[in-house]
Amino acid sequence: MAEKVRVVIVGGGFAGLAAAKGLRKASDVSITLIDRRNHHLFQPLLYQVAMAGLSPAEIAAPIRGILSRQKNVRVLQGEVTSVDLAENAVQADFGAVGFDYLILACGANHSYFGKPDWEEYAPGLKTLEQATEIRRRVLTAFERAERETDPVKQKQLLTFVVVGGGPTGVELAGAIGEMSRYTLAKDFRSIDASLARVILIEAGSRILPMFAAELASKATRDLEQLGVQVWTSSMVTNIGSNSISVGTETIQAATVLWAAGVEASPLGRTLKLPTDRVGRVIVEPDLSVPGHPNIFVAGDQAHFDQSEKPLPGIAPVAMQQGRFLAANILRELHGKPREQFQYFDKGQMATIGRSRAITEVGRWKFSGFFAWVVWLVVHIYYLTGFRNRLFVVMSWAWSYLSYRRGARLIVEKEWRSRPQDEKPPAS
Amino acid sequence: MAEKVRVVIVGGGFAGLAAAKGLRKASDVSITLIDRRNHHLFQPLLYQVAMAGLSPAEIAAPIRGILSRQKNVRVLQGEVTSVDLAENAVQADFGAVGFDYLILACGANHSYFGKPDWEEYAPGLKTLEQATEIRRRVLTAFERAERETDPVKQKQLLTFVVVGGGPTGVELAGAIGEMSRYTLAKDFRSIDASLARVILIEAGSRILPMFAAELASKATRDLEQLGVQVWTSSMVTNIGSNSISVGTETIQAATVLWAAGVEASPLGRTLKLPTDRVGRVIVEPDLSVPGHPNIFVAGDQAHFDQSEKPLPGIAPVAMQQGRFLAANILRELHGKPREQFQYFDKGQMATIGRSRAITEVGRWKFSGFFAWVVWLVVHIYYLTGFRNRLFVVMSWAWSYLSYRRGARLIVEKEWRSRPQDEKPPAS
Structure with missing residues (x-):
């Protein structure tokens, strides 16, 4: 039996998972998928976990479970810290793993534009932990306001600021x-x-710059109907523990959320290859990195120019790139030449509360209830796993009919009944 | 309009919630329910969250939401630190609240028999945070075993010890x-x-001492069929980070869980009234505390003797006590004499994995599939909220048919993308 071709995939997001699945019939390939987390996360619905509409388990599924029947994959939970380009090996916290092909699909984190200390006061939304933290902060602000007697503090507790006018x-x-x-x-x-x-x-x-101006304008009116003030052309100058400064004005707000900037996974920069200003690795037309045709970068971690601008960091790009890489590797293994990646834009959408959304497909633009139904159907369709689909549909149906939210839990970070530094209640 | 009678309830568990609901028609009463958490927790199913079968939100519901329509209740999230018996007021972290009647129903924590440092290595199961922590530890042990190459360490990772042979x-x-x-x-x-x-x-x-010996024996055989070794008459002498000592023998086990002892909420001891050795307040026949007929203790926090032994810390006792207190307060407000509490024992049950349970109702004892179905029905019936019932039924149906678990998530405690003390990956 010939030695199997070793494909290592770092990251079990949309790109990594699509690449692994694309190689499911390749019996001459041995795949190792490494992820820090044990779960694949459906990030497009993450804001609903933060807003107590869905539970973490409804939009996440264990990577191991998703790939359970695909016998040519082994899944390892661990953190890859560097890539040894000369030796064709990745270094993880549990040891080194050699590869013939490497796919890096580690995604992106939030970027605070050189102000990392803002994160403490303004969490971003990329992981389940962050979603739970945001949920905790938002629900706790209402709880604290209820028992607050000082009207100034009460107002501060009931002021919520979201930084960043993109879809999130x-x-x-x-x-x-x-x-x-x-x-x-x-x-x-x-x-x-x-x-x-x-x-x-x-x-x-304006908000939603990636959408047509008329849709962004519709979204602004929808937000205003929900009581949201939309401040455009406004630059954040400082964020503190209970306030945020915009230009020279300071808003007293107990809760600030960050949805402004992203930065590719730091692993990309460790390659010492050209990256763009947000740390994305600039890739060749086949998604390989310069000088290393067996190393690919995909998804939010990759900078791929199409029509003279980089592709956005969204799920459809990542999924198409993952599938493309699997197909290209198979092509090469069968002695055929590689192809070049081409993103097929199926359109984009964003939702604004109950029954409202905007959708743009090529020249078609629509908004309101119909756009919202399309949004629902598309998100359910792409959600991984039959169970998750069923449960999300039910959660949505229940919330829609009852005007309630099913996951209104404040969960603390501390699990111990009495942490070391806490004293027993005074007698 | 006459001044309203102020009832303060501390704790939104089974007892506190039953008391609040029991007073729903009392328009001359103003109730304040204070809880550290924003949610009521259905503790009998907490082990299923720890074991990745259910999501936290499926067995918890916001107290505020449960009592939303009961206009004579206000709910405050906060921690009560002491009771001022002379002034008839409770002191909470947000200020003092005066009362005419007080119901303390703060429940119990785990007790490590004077070894509080064991908690770090052997978490107990009383809160959602602890359930998530146990889930993280158990699932992480399997993940680490998968990438471990040393067979001794692998065996240690695949050894799980549970201390305490009660139902949990x-x-x-x-x-x-x-x-x-x-x-x-x-x-x-x-x-x-x-x-x-x-x-x-x-x-x-023997395990399950509160059950008949024949049922405990059946449960032992059921456990053994699932590969569980049952060690009785075994005293834990030490617990470390990766091992547990039983008598003179030391077991190498990466995961130890604690289900051995409970201790009533420390608030009880601050009353300076007689408590039993686990900190439960010894109450009068009407659940009031000696010398203070307007202060009651209920649920796991109370020591109430019936048939010459204290009632167990289980949900049915707490619910019956909460309802009893509401009825007694109403009786007194209408000029009628108080009654004495009498627990009506409907029986008890425990489940042992898929399709197996034991149930004891008076002299009836049954086990196996039928007992398991009874267990399912009873737990669904008592679960709070239509949504939770529906979702739990669906989760169970799905798990039963697919042999899978819907909440197999490892969620970390840290939400920040890069904590202060963490360095960026080495290049």
């Missing part, structure tokens, strides 16, 4: 507006939750 | 056995998950 920022701001107006309005006695102030801050001249 | 310990041990044999068996490549060693340790002469 719009979805977060819309969801806070909707939650305070519908779900929480009747649950409090001292405060009127529906008077919560939600401000969406965008540095550019 | 039996349910945890059974679930680990079941999960490794069915759910995980096909998902790993290097290890055989079904060879995981699970040991249940009990200091007494």
Whole structure:
């Protein structure tokens, strides 16, 4: 039996998983998929976990379980810290793994534009842990406002600021507006939750720059109907523990969320190959890195120019790149020449609270209820796993009919009943 | 309008919630329910969250949401630190709240028999945070075993010890056995998950002492069929980071779980009234505390003797006590004499993995599939909220048919993308 071709995939996101699945029939290939997490995360719905609409398990599935029947894959949970380009091996926290082909698909983190200390006061939304933290902060702000007697502090607690007018920022701001107006309005006695102030801050001249101006304008009106103030051309100058400064103005806000900038996984820079200013590795037309035709970068970690601008960091790009890489590797193994990657743009969409969305497919643009239904169908279709689909559909149906949210839990970080530094209650 | 009678309830568990609901028609009463958490937790199913079968939100519901329509209740999230018996006020972290009647129903924590440092190595199971921590530890042990090359360490990672042979310990041990044999068996490549060693340790002469001996014996055989070794008359002498000592023998085990002892909430001891050795307040026949007829203690925090032994810390006792207190307060407000509490024992049950349970109702004892169906029905019936019931039924149906577990997530405690003390990956 011939030695198997070793394919190592780093990252079990959309790109990595699509690449692994694309090689499912390749019996002469041995795949190792390495991820820091044990789960694949459906990031497009992550804001719903942050906003207490869905549970973490409803949008995540164990990578091992997804690939359980694909016998040519082994899944290892661990962190890859560097790539040895000369030796064709990746170094992980559990040891080195050699490869014949390497696919790096480690995704992106948030970027605070050189102000890493802002993260403490303004969490971003890339992981389940961050989603749970945001949920904790938003729900806790309402709880604290309810028992606060000082009206100035109460107002500060009921002010929510979202930084960044892209799809995530719009979805977060819309969801806070909707939650305070519908779900929480009747649950409090001292405060009127529906008077919560939600401000969406965008540095550019308008929100949703990747959409047509008319759709962005529709989204702005939808947000305003949910009580969200949209501040465009507004630059954040400082973020503190209970305030945020925009230009020279300071807003007293207990909760600030960050949806402004992304930065590719730091692993890309360790390759010492050309990267763009956000750390994405600049790849060749076949997604390989310069000088190393057996090493590929895909998804949010890759900078791939098409029509003279880089492809955006969205799930469809990652999925198409993952599938493309699997196909190209198979082609090469069968002695055929490689092809070049070409992104097929199926359109884009964003949702703004209950029953509202915007969708753009080529020249078609639509908004409102129909766009929202399309949004629902597309997201359910792409969600991984029958169970997750079923549960998300049910959660949505229940929330839609009841105006409630099924995952309104404040979960603390500390699990010990009495941490070392905590004293027993005073007697 | 007459001044309203102020009832303060501390704790939104089974007892506190039942008391609040029991007073729903009392328009002359103003209730304040204070809880550290924003959610009521259905503790009897908590072990299923720990074992990745259910999501936290499926067995928890926001207290505020449960009582949303009951206009005579306000809910405050906060921690009560002491009770001022002379002034009839509770002191919480957000300020003081005065009362005419006080119901303390703060529940219990784990007790490590004077060895609090064991908690770090052997988490107990009382909160959602602890359940998530146990889930993380158990799933991580399998992940680490998969990438471990040293067979001794691999064996250590695949050894799970549960301390305590009560219902929680039996349910945890059974679930680990079941999960490794069915759910995980096909998902790993290097290890055989079904060879995981699970040991249940009990200091007494048999497990499940509150059940009839024949049922405990049936449960032992069921556990053994799931690969669980049951060690009775075994005293834990030490617990370290990767080992546990039983008598003079030391077991190398990466995962130890604690289901052995409980201790009532420390708030009880601050009253300076008689408590039993686990900190439960010894209450009068009407659940009031000696010398303070307007202060009651209920649920796991109370020591109430019936038939010359204290009632167990289980949900039915807490619910009946909560309802009883509401009824007694109403009686007194209408000028009628108080009644004395009497627990009506409807029986008890425990489950041992898939399709197996034991149930004891008075003199009736049954086990196996029928007992398991009864267990399912009873737990669904008592679960709070339509949504939770529906989702739990669906989760169980899915798990039963697919042999999978829907919440197999390892969630980390750290939400920041790069904590202060972590360095970027080496280049």
